[in-house]
Amino acid sequence: MGEKSKLIGEYGEKSVEKFLKLIGWGEPSKNIEFKCLKENHLSKKTKKPKTTHGLDFFYAYKSPLVDSVLKKVNISVKFSDDVYPNNPNSIFKDHFEDLVTAIECFKSSPESREIITSIKGYSNSEDIGVLFWLTNSSDSYSDVISKVSTAIVPTEYNYHSLYVVDNRRIDFVYSSLKFALAQFNNAELNFFYPDTGKNIIPSIKRNFGKILPVEYLNASILPLRVEDNQTKQTTLILFTIDAFELDDLKRLISLSQELSKSWSSKILICFPDYNELKHSSSVRIAKNIFEDENFTNNISVASFNDDFKSLQL
Numbered sequence: 001m002g003e004k005s006k007l008i009g010e011y012g013e014k015s016v017e018k019f020l021k022l023i024g025w026g027e028p029s030k031n032i033e034f035k036c037l038k039e040n041h042l043s044k045k046t047k048k049p050k051t052t053h054g055l056d057f058f059y060a061y062k063s064p065l066v067d068s069v070l071k072k073v074n075i076s077v078k079f080s081d082d083v084y085p086n087n088p089n090s091i092f093k094d095h096f097e098d099l100v101t102a103i104e105c106f107k108s109s110p111e112s113r114e115i116i117t118s119i120k121g122y123s124n125s126e127d128i129g130v131l132f133w134l135t136n137s138s139d140s141y142s143d144v145i146s147k148v149s150t151a152i153v154p155t156e157y158n159y160h161s162l163y164v165v166d167n168r169r170i171d172f173v174y175s176s177l178k179f180a181l182a183q184f185n186n187a188e189l190n191f192f193y194p195d196t197g198k199n200i201i202p203s204i205k206r207n208f209g210k211i212l213p214v215e216y217l218n219a220s221i222l223p224l225r226v227e228d229n230q231t232k233q234t235t236l237i238l239f240t241i242d243a244f245e246l247d248d249l250k251r252l253i254s255l256s257q258e259l260s261k262s263w264s265s266k267i268l269i270c271f272p273d274y275n276e277l278k279h280s281s282s283v284r285i286a287k288n289i290f291e292d293e294n295f296t297n298n299i300s301v302a303s304f305n306d307d308f309k310s311l312q313l
Contacts, residue, residue, distance in 0.1 A: 005030065008136070009266055012079020013056055016132050019170060020057065020075075022177055022192070023212035028059040028075070032107045041101040041148055044094060053102040062115050064193040064206045065213050070125040072116065074103045077132045083140035084166075089151040092133070092144075099129045100157040121204070129162035136169065140289075142167035145218075163217045165263050168241070172272075173212075176239040179304035184226045184235070191216070192223040192236065194259055209265075221252070223259060233265040239304055244271040246282045249301065253286055257295060269301045274303040 013030075020028055036050040041049050057075035062068075085091055105271040106112050106293055107127045107180035116125075119300065133144060144166040198207055209224040214224060222239040236259060238252050256267045279301070287296040 008081050009077075009079060010076065011136075012077050012132075012134060015134070016077045016277040017057070020059065023173065024295070025059045025061075025073075025212070028057040029115050030057045032057075032058055032106070032111055033104045034106055036101075037108060038101065041105070046100075050101070053105050055106060055118055058106070058115060061211050062119070062122055063213065064199060064209055064211070065199040065215065067201045067204060068121070068123040069218070069313060070116070070119060070122040071128055071214055072107065072112070072125055073128050073130055074099065074106060075132065076102070076143065077134070079134045079136065080134070081136045083137045083146075084135055084142075084144045088144055088147050090123065092151050093153055095131055096151075096153050096162065097157075099131055100159050100162065103127050103129055103159045104157055126160035127158075129161055129163065130165060130166045130214065130217065132170070134165075134167055135266045140167070142171065149208060157213075163214060165217055169217065172239070172241045173217070173222060175272075176224075176270065176304050179239075180224055180226065180237060184228070186229050187235075188227045188229060190225045190227075192222070192225040208211050214279060221255070225264075227313045234263055235266040235268055235280040236260045236264040237268045239270045241272065243273050244275075244279055244282075245287060249282065249286045250289060253290060253296070253299060256270070256299070257292075265298065269299065270304040271301070271303050272303065272305050274301055 016127050017132060019028070019213075020026065023120050024099065026072065032055045033052055034054075036053055039049050041050045041053075042048065042297050052180050057073050059073045059075065061073075092097040145164050145168070146165070147179055167198075177189075190210060193199065193206055193210050193213070220241050224237040224239070227233070228233040228235075236256055238256055240252060242248060252269050253267075256264075256269065258269060287299065290296050
């Protein structure tokens with residue numbers, strides 16, 4: 001039983017490592033063990049103070065969304081062959097405490113200092129947790145985040161923020177990027193970084209890049225900038241995790257108008273369930289709200305999920 005559990009865990013870590021490479025976090029430190037520095041960090045089994053902590057991965061990058069901030073991302077992978085529990089709050093609390101206590105000790109550890117010592121050009125840093133809570137079961141529901149959103153977790157720990165990636169979230173990002181790579185195979189793909197009001201220093205400002213900001217992991221919209229290597233035409237792609245709704249499409253068209261400004265030749269808005277036969281009339285209604293036909297004529301809508309209906313694109 002222990003050997004099977006180990007194999008399942010290793011499979012989960014390999015899957016997440018491949019995903020990290022896909023989102024531009026391709027060289028993380030991994031399998032880090034370090035000393036526990038807090039007496040109130042207790043082992044769940046023995047109820048005694050811990051002696052060590054572990055992180056599956058650690059990745060640090062300078063934020064393109066907030067000037068001069070180093071994002072120090074502490075990553076824990078919880079992977080199982082079982083379905084998500086019907087009442088996941090207690091297990092989530094254990095996963096949460098395991099990660100945030102590790103963050104508290106790691107940020108003051110010599111191992112952390114060794115990793116980030118070569119990174120320059122920032123004035124502030126944030127200690128962030130990312131919990132990949134994934135299941136290999138095809139019989140499980142996929143959205144554990146919605147079930148644990150009301151969980152009451154301890155507030156005494158010192159960290160900046162924590163993001164949870166469940167099956168629904170990782171599938172959304174993976175399917176979106178897979179679709180973009182397939183549709184634009186002769187193009188340069190980058191994540192788009194909008195103006196946030198906090199990324200205003202001209203000398204360091206980046207409008208796009210290969211690194212997925214950690215904030216995008218739990219966002220309902222994923223923006224990409226695509227430049228065709230031959231024609232040099234640029235396309236803004238907005239992927240949404242939510243099912244097609246007319247009001248959502250209107251908001252996404254308005255958002256695309258704001259984000260693209262003068263740089264985008266085309267705009268592609270992608271839903272998980274868009275169907276040309278069912279939804280094309282709604283697309284026409286949404287476009288008619290906007291007076292600039294030069295803008296709306298360059299907008300297309302598609303599904304980023306692969307089945308034969310995708311041939312409608």
